[in-house]
Amino acid sequence: MTLMLEESDLLAALDRVEKIETVAATLDGDRRATLRQVVEDTLAHTPPVRPRIAASILGLTEKTVRAWAAEGVLASTTKQPRLLLDAARLHQVLHLVRDLRAAGKQRGLLDEVYRRLADSALLDREDLAESLEQMRRGEGDDFEFRYPASEAPSTRASA
Template sequence: MTTTKQRERDELFDQFRRVEELEEVAEQASAQLDPTQLDRLRSVARRTLAGIKPVRVSLASELLDLDEKTIRSWTEEGVLTEADTASTRRLLDPERLHEVLHIVRELRANGKRADLLDAVWWKLSDQAVLDREDLADSLAEMRRGDVHKA
């Protein structure tokens, strides 16, 4: 007999696998697809991720292969974020969890096993800077050679 928590776990892991598969297909096909098709595929991945329900700490722990105490600590530090729900239970935002999952996997693939909190925090901070529209505009100007002397 399957418990509610087990069904929730299976559903979450399946949804994350689907998002990962869509992202992988988009990455592999990026050279062959025109930008509009690629944007559509990435949009499907984002919408799929946005449709995932807030995640229990225990399930986030399994997904990230970290203990629950670490998940709570990372939430308090702002690395993971709580979902905006009316629940009294701590539930995590699946989009941020997905972002952190990618970073943790990358760090582990590069041999990083300890002190993940700081490494993840810095990666998130770097990405926040890179996502700024004004920086993207400035970098695009530089690539075009549209440089202004100070």
């Protein structure tokens, strides 16, 4: 398959996913969950992506895309004989890059995307979601943190 055809197929798949996500955002409950599952299935069945195509879609250089893959921001499906990237993670990173650029962020995207992916992974944890929900309901005990005497910060005013 030629590079142009691969890119065209990927763009068509991502466009379908974006349309489904737009409709899902207007729904709630089971219907939203069903459409989210369709998105996940579609991305899971989208072929791996060449770095050059990912670079074109993200508006980055191929060198930057390869660096992001080496850092783990873009997930690779294979590294040998050639690097291929996971389409689902590419889609996730594409959303983050678009949001950051819309907010005026042009430099330091790697660190920002990495932080947002880490935050997203934390928020996806069921135990954290349960704890946050308990906090919202006002459940739990209040406590005051006290430093051990040996670690207490200095209360002396600096000159």
